[in-house]
Amino acid sequence: MKGGKWLLFSLPLVLFAGMAFFFLNAIGTDPSVLPSTRIDKPFPAFVLPTLEDSTKTVTEKDLRGPLLVNIWATWCPTCIVEHPMLLELSRRGIPMVGVNYKDEPAAARQYLQNHGNPFQWNILDAKGDLGLDLGVYGAPETYLIDAEGKIRHRFAGALTPDVWVKELWPIWQSMGGFQPSDTAPAAGGSS
Amino acid sequence: MIRALMFILMCTVTGIALATIDAYEFNSMEDEQRFRQLVEELRCPKCQNQNISDSNAPLAKDIKDRTFKLINEGKSNREITDYMVERYGDFVTYRPPMRPVTWFLWFGPFVLALLAAAIIFMRKLAQRSPSIIQVTPEQEAKVQELLKQLDQNDNAKQP
Numbered sequence: 648m649k650g651g652k653w654l655l656f657s658l659p660l661v662l663f664a665g666m667a668f669f670f671l672n673a674i675g676t677d678p679s680v681l682p683s684t685r686i687d688k689p690f691p692a693f694v695l696p697t698l699e700d701s702t703k704t705v706t707e708k709d710l711r712g713p714l715l716v717n718i719w720a721t722w723c724p725t726c727i728v729e730h731p732m733l734l735e736l737s738r739r740g741i742p743m744v745g746v747n748y749k750d751e752p753a754a755a756r757q758y759l760q761n762h763g764n765p766f767q768w769n770i771l772d773a774k775g776d777l778g779l780d781l782g783v784y785g786a787p788e789t790y791l792i793d794a795e796g797k798i799r800h801r802f803a804g805a806l807t808p809d810v811w812v813k814e815l816w817p818i819w820q821s822m823g824g825f826q827p828s829d830t831a832p833a834a835g836g837s838s
Numbered sequence: 839m840i841r842a843l844m845f846i847l848m849c850t851v852t853g854i855a856l857a858t859i860d861a862y863e864f865n866s867m868e869d870e871q872r873f874r875q876l877v878e879e880l881r882c883p884k885c886q887n888q889n890i891s892d893s894n895a896p897l898a899k900d901i902k903d904r905t906f907k908l909i910n911e912g913k914s915n916r917e918i919t920d921y922m923v924e925r926y927g928d929f930v931t932y933r934p935p936m937r938p939v940t941w942f943l944w945f946g947p948f949v950l951a952l953l954a955a956a957i958i959f960m961r962k963l964a965q966r967s968p969s970i971i972q973v974t975p976e977q978e979a980k981v982q983e984l985l986k987q988l989d990q991n992d993n994a995k996q997p
Binding site: 655658678679681682683684685749774775778779780781782784785 | 883884886896897900901904923924925926927929953957960
């Protein structure tokens, strides 16, 4: 009986310790950021027109890296925020392809004319089918594609110099991507 | 009795969120039923803590459309859930798959319920057989003396 009582009285403590462990783990992590299920998997199959020429179709085979793929739209305010960063990376020689996601093609073309175009070309995903296959849950999202066409990283949210240096640059390097001599250190100071 | 009534009441008054069924045309009643069930069980990745059925987010609409398409293609519920999990991860379903990491989720409530039942049972048991307190004659005498003192104190206070 005495042992039973001890067990009973220590139960709240044990429960508290367990919950404290779970909550401590959760501190500092953003619950709205979901892990991608596509990491180290091939880019999902698609056949879609390009924003530049709607009569031309492209497929996943046209995405051979090392390459940065960015999901964007004109209706997405965060995309406008990160646009200068994309332009900067593009200027420094990082090859990137855009996915114009659930957008008006005419508005999208106008947007690139007004704000500058960092993309080599853009996939026109007007209905969001490719987005769904990728597991996109909001624009902007940035993917790193390796030479075999596999997805190596997904970043959701506005790309900043800090994110590039800390999170994407090491993966870009490991993929053997084009490495402009000044990208790593200087990108941090470009904003 | 009142508790039993309250329990029954609680069981009947669970909120039933009706799906906003857009203009989807199904091949059969059964398909429509499956669709309603699936959109209730799929969780919106954008507007977290809402299911696909309740959410008005464009992404929820996309997932609804895709679910509809897959049902018409003759896919089973299991196949459709797996299809969404493949794209959005375990997060997308309100019925997480059974894995070591989700064991706490699946069995936790039952373990807690069992624990609670065990505690209640133990307390009942303890109440039913109150342990007889052994008192020595010296203690008995001490008790009587203290009681007497108490009486005297009370009498002294009275005017």
